[in-house]
Amino acid sequence: KNEVEQSPQNLTAQEGEFITINCSYSVGISALHWLQQHPGGGIVSLFMLSSGKKKHGRLIATINIQEKHSSLHITASHPRDSAVYICAVTTMDSNYQLIWGAGTKLIIKP
Protein backbone atom coordinates (compact mmCIF):
# COMPACT_ATOMS: atom_id res chain seq x y z
CA LYS A 1 0.00 0.00 0.00
CA ASN A 2 1.40 3.38 -0.99
CA GLU A 3 1.96 5.83 1.82
CA VAL A 4 0.22 8.56 -0.19
CA GLU A 5 -2.82 7.65 -2.23
CA GLN A 6 -4.82 9.89 -4.51
CA SER A 7 -8.25 9.48 -6.00
CA PRO A 8 -9.48 9.50 -8.59
CA GLN A 9 -6.59 8.53 -10.85
CA ASN A 10 -8.33 10.15 -13.81
CA LEU A 11 -11.13 12.69 -13.89
CA THR A 12 -12.96 14.17 -16.86
CA ALA A 13 -15.52 16.92 -16.31
CA GLN A 14 -17.34 19.66 -18.15
CA GLU A 15 -16.32 23.29 -17.93
CA GLY A 16 -17.91 24.94 -14.91
CA GLU A 17 -18.15 21.83 -12.77
CA PHE A 18 -16.92 21.72 -9.18
CA ILE A 19 -13.91 19.40 -8.94
CA THR A 20 -12.67 17.47 -5.92
CA ILE A 21 -9.42 15.50 -5.79
CA ASN A 22 -8.65 13.48 -2.68
CA CYS A 23 -5.41 12.53 -0.97
CA SER A 24 -5.01 10.08 1.91
CA TYR A 25 -1.77 9.31 3.68
CA SER A 26 -0.69 6.74 6.23
CA VAL A 27 2.35 8.40 7.80
CA GLY A 28 2.86 11.22 10.26
CA ILE A 29 3.46 14.38 8.32
CA SER A 30 4.83 17.84 8.94
CA ALA A 31 3.36 19.28 5.74
CA LEU A 32 1.26 18.34 2.72
CA HIS A 33 1.75 19.84 -0.72
CA TRP A 34 -0.58 20.12 -3.68
CA LEU A 35 1.23 20.58 -6.98
CA GLN A 36 0.16 20.99 -10.59
CA GLN A 37 1.89 19.72 -13.70
CA HIS A 38 0.76 20.53 -17.23
CA PRO A 39 1.65 18.11 -20.04
CA GLY A 40 5.29 18.57 -20.96
CA GLY A 41 5.59 21.30 -18.36
CA GLY A 42 7.26 21.92 -15.06
CA ILE A 43 5.69 21.47 -11.66
CA VAL A 44 3.99 24.36 -9.88
CA SER A 45 3.37 24.40 -6.16
CA LEU A 46 -0.28 25.25 -5.44
CA PHE A 47 -0.49 24.88 -1.67
CA MET A 48 1.49 23.79 1.33
CA LEU A 49 -0.69 22.82 4.30
CA SER A 50 -0.11 21.67 7.82
CA SER A 51 -3.63 22.33 9.09
CA GLY A 52 -6.98 23.81 8.16
CA LYS A 53 -7.80 25.31 4.81
CA LYS A 54 -6.22 27.55 2.21
CA LYS A 55 -7.77 29.35 -0.74
CA HIS A 56 -6.17 30.85 -3.81
CA GLY A 57 -8.49 32.10 -6.52
CA ARG A 58 -10.69 29.21 -7.61
CA LEU A 59 -8.58 26.65 -5.76
CA ILE A 60 -9.26 25.51 -2.22
CA ALA A 61 -7.23 22.98 -0.25
CA THR A 62 -8.27 21.43 3.04
CA ILE A 63 -6.57 19.02 5.38
CA ASN A 64 -7.85 16.90 8.27
CA ILE A 65 -4.86 15.82 10.32
CA GLN A 66 -6.85 13.38 12.49
CA GLU A 67 -8.26 11.58 9.45
CA LYS A 68 -5.01 11.89 7.47
CA HIS A 69 -6.87 13.24 4.50
CA SER A 70 -6.68 16.27 2.25
CA SER A 71 -8.82 17.52 -0.60
CA LEU A 72 -8.17 19.90 -3.45
CA HIS A 73 -11.22 21.65 -4.85
CA ILE A 74 -11.55 23.64 -8.05
CA THR A 75 -14.60 25.86 -8.42
CA ALA A 76 -15.95 26.95 -11.82
CA SER A 77 -13.50 24.64 -13.61
CA HIS A 78 -12.02 25.74 -16.93
CA PRO A 79 -10.23 23.85 -19.70
CA ARG A 80 -6.96 25.55 -18.68
CA ASP A 81 -7.24 23.68 -15.35
CA SER A 82 -6.54 20.46 -17.27
CA ALA A 83 -3.34 19.08 -15.77
CA VAL A 84 -2.00 16.43 -13.43
CA TYR A 85 -2.53 17.31 -9.78
CA ILE A 86 -0.10 15.74 -7.35
CA CYS A 87 -0.30 15.37 -3.59
CA ALA A 88 3.00 15.02 -1.73
CA VAL A 89 3.87 14.93 1.96
CA THR A 90 6.87 15.68 4.10
CA THR A 91 7.08 13.15 6.89
CA MET A 92 8.02 13.78 10.48
CA ASP A 93 10.98 11.41 10.01
CA SER A 94 12.56 13.46 7.25
CA ASN A 95 12.66 17.20 7.19
CA TYR A 96 13.08 17.45 3.45
CA GLN A 97 12.10 14.24 1.63
CA LEU A 98 8.77 14.23 -0.15
CA ILE A 99 6.59 11.17 -0.56
CA TRP A 100 4.63 11.62 -3.77
CA GLY A 101 1.16 10.48 -4.70
CA ALA A 102 0.64 9.02 -8.15
CA GLY A 103 -1.21 12.09 -9.38
CA THR A 104 -4.70 12.74 -10.69
CA LYS A 105 -5.05 13.51 -14.38
CA LEU A 106 -7.80 16.11 -14.80
CA ILE A 107 -9.38 16.95 -18.13
CA ILE A 108 -11.91 19.76 -18.34
CA LYS A 109 -13.93 19.75 -21.53
CA PRO A 110 -15.31 23.02 -22.96
Added chain:
Amino acid sequence: GAGVSQTPSNKVTEKGKYVELRCDPISGHTALYWYRQSLGQGPEFLIYFQGTGAADDSGLPNDRFFAVRPEGSVSTLKIQRTERGDSAVYLCASSSRQENTGELFFGEGSRLTVL
Protein backbone atom coordinates in the same frame (compact mmCIF):
# COMPACT_ATOMS: atom_id res chain seq x y z
CA GLY B 1 15.48 35.86 -11.97
CA ALA B 2 12.08 35.52 -10.38
CA GLY B 3 11.90 31.75 -10.51
CA VAL B 4 14.01 28.63 -10.69
CA SER B 5 15.85 28.52 -14.00
CA GLN B 6 17.09 25.33 -15.61
CA THR B 7 19.29 24.99 -18.64
CA PRO B 8 19.29 23.53 -21.16
CA SER B 9 15.58 22.99 -21.54
CA ASN B 10 16.28 20.17 -23.98
CA LYS B 11 19.39 18.12 -24.49
CA VAL B 12 19.87 15.34 -27.01
CA THR B 13 23.05 13.36 -26.69
CA GLU B 14 24.55 10.07 -27.77
CA LYS B 15 25.08 7.11 -25.53
CA GLY B 16 28.38 7.34 -23.72
CA LYS B 17 28.64 11.12 -23.77
CA TYR B 18 29.00 13.43 -20.76
CA VAL B 19 26.16 15.81 -19.88
CA GLU B 20 25.82 18.75 -17.50
CA LEU B 21 22.47 20.18 -16.41
CA ARG B 22 22.31 23.49 -14.61
CA CYS B 23 19.90 24.81 -12.01
CA ASP B 24 19.77 28.43 -10.89
CA PRO B 25 17.51 28.58 -7.81
CA ILE B 26 15.58 31.49 -6.45
CA SER B 27 17.98 33.97 -4.86
CA GLY B 28 18.41 33.31 -1.17
CA HIS B 29 16.98 29.79 -1.21
CA THR B 30 19.28 27.53 0.78
CA ALA B 31 17.62 24.22 -0.04
CA LEU B 32 17.95 22.76 -3.53
CA TYR B 33 16.61 19.47 -4.83
CA TRP B 34 17.15 17.45 -7.98
CA TYR B 35 14.46 15.04 -9.16
CA ARG B 36 14.19 12.83 -12.22
CA GLN B 37 10.86 12.17 -13.90
CA SER B 38 10.36 9.51 -16.52
CA LEU B 39 7.38 9.56 -18.85
CA GLY B 40 4.18 8.78 -16.98
CA GLN B 41 5.93 8.48 -13.64
CA GLY B 42 6.13 10.65 -10.58
CA PRO B 43 9.30 12.55 -9.68
CA GLU B 44 12.13 10.43 -8.30
CA PHE B 45 14.36 12.04 -5.68
CA LEU B 46 18.03 12.30 -6.63
CA ILE B 47 19.84 14.66 -4.26
CA TYR B 48 19.22 17.41 -1.73
CA PHE B 49 21.56 20.32 -0.97
CA GLN B 50 21.41 22.52 2.08
CA GLY B 51 23.76 25.37 1.26
CA THR B 52 26.90 24.08 -0.40
CA GLY B 53 26.77 20.55 0.97
CA ALA B 54 24.89 17.54 -0.29
CA ALA B 55 22.80 16.68 2.74
CA ASP B 56 21.40 13.57 1.07
CA ASP B 57 22.61 12.04 -2.18
CA SER B 58 20.99 8.65 -1.61
CA GLY B 59 18.77 9.01 -4.66
CA LEU B 60 21.60 9.20 -7.17
CA PRO B 61 21.21 5.94 -9.12
CA ASN B 62 24.91 5.12 -9.52
CA ASP B 63 28.36 6.65 -9.61
CA ARG B 64 27.85 8.03 -13.10
CA PHE B 65 25.71 10.74 -11.51
CA PHE B 66 27.22 13.59 -9.52
CA ALA B 67 25.98 17.00 -8.45
CA VAL B 68 27.70 20.09 -7.07
CA ARG B 69 26.69 23.39 -5.61
CA PRO B 70 30.04 25.07 -4.90
CA GLU B 71 28.82 28.49 -3.81
CA GLY B 72 25.47 27.51 -2.34
CA SER B 73 23.51 28.90 -5.25
CA VAL B 74 23.75 27.43 -8.76
CA SER B 75 23.88 23.65 -8.92
CA THR B 76 25.10 21.40 -11.71
CA LEU B 77 24.01 17.80 -12.19
CA LYS B 78 26.66 15.85 -14.06
CA ILE B 79 26.06 12.55 -15.83
CA GLN B 80 28.99 10.56 -17.17
CA ARG B 81 28.85 7.85 -19.84
CA THR B 82 25.17 8.45 -20.48
CA GLU B 83 22.89 5.50 -21.13
CA ARG B 84 19.54 5.36 -22.90
CA GLY B 85 17.88 4.70 -19.55
CA ASP B 86 19.01 8.11 -18.36
CA SER B 87 16.49 9.72 -20.71
CA ALA B 88 14.05 11.67 -18.55
CA VAL B 89 13.10 15.15 -17.44
CA TYR B 90 15.44 16.36 -14.72
CA LEU B 91 13.67 18.73 -12.36
CA CYS B 92 15.25 21.16 -9.94
CA ALA B 93 13.43 22.75 -7.02
CA SER B 94 14.44 25.22 -4.35
CA SER B 95 13.05 26.23 -1.00
CA SER B 96 13.85 28.87 1.54
CA ARG B 97 13.34 26.72 4.61
CA GLN B 98 16.25 25.05 6.34
CA GLU B 99 14.18 22.64 8.38
CA ASN B 100 11.02 21.01 7.16
CA THR B 101 10.29 21.47 3.55
CA GLY B 102 8.98 24.92 2.89
CA GLU B 103 7.05 25.69 -0.23
CA LEU B 104 8.88 24.24 -3.18
CA PHE B 105 9.52 26.19 -6.34
CA PHE B 106 10.26 24.06 -9.39
CA GLY B 107 12.03 24.87 -12.59
CA GLU B 108 10.62 23.88 -15.98
CA GLY B 109 12.97 20.94 -16.14
CA SER B 110 15.69 19.79 -18.51
CA ARG B 111 14.54 17.09 -20.90
CA LEU B 112 17.42 14.72 -21.59
CA THR B 113 17.26 12.30 -24.50
CA VAL B 114 20.04 9.76 -24.89
CA LEU B 115 20.10 8.16 -28.33
